[in-house]
Amino acid sequence: MTRALVLTSSILDGNSLALAEHFQARAVEQGGLEVTTRDLIADDLPHLALPELSSWQVPAEERTAEQRELATRSNALIEELLAHDVLVLAVPLYNLGIPSQMKAWFDRVMRAGETFRYTEKGPQGLVEGKRAVILAARGGQYAGTELDSQTPHLKSMLGLMGIREVDVVFAEGLAMGEAPRKAALQEARKAIDGLIQRLV
């Protein structure tokens, strides 16, 4: 059974949520793909700050009670990531970037010594054998242009951890009228259907 972890991050009743739901529904229909969903908006992870960062840098057996508590958050998210085969990021474009809630998730799973390490040749990913799918929902149209700094950023973060097989499904022009919105979502659903067949 292939295991997929779907992360949602829409502050709206969003288009990216609709794509994540479609992914999950198709996975159930098709079988062979078990889906866990995490709503990063409901999780409401705080910005990463020094006390939490420092807690990771102390060896586990030397942490204070407070540091143990602080480290739990990142430990649990990394454990969850490692327990799945496919990471699905349902990502709205907010002010040309990813939602800050999703950045807070990356800030906790991109941990030196755990998911990547620094070497003489640069960083080396430690997360092996996983792939990712980005479900990108946007009001405008940016794919393939300089203004799409979001998907390269996501790919760089995933790549640093060793996740280099990344598929992107774009749903663009969602704020450009009802007909283009429906057409874009329909196209994206079709792309998801094709992807799911390859993932199982």
Ligand SMILES: Cc1cc2nc3c(=O)[nH]c(=O)nc-3n(C[C@H](O)[C@H](O)[C@H](O)COP(=O)(O)O)c2cc1C
């Ligand atoms: C705070 C905010 C910022 C946004 N910024 C952009 C933007 O920079 N470019 C764009 O094309 N659309 C932008 N949009 C529109 C969203 O990308 C669009 O509503 C998309 O459907 C968001 O995904 P969601 O519906 O899953 O939340 C923004 C929407 C919000 C709420």
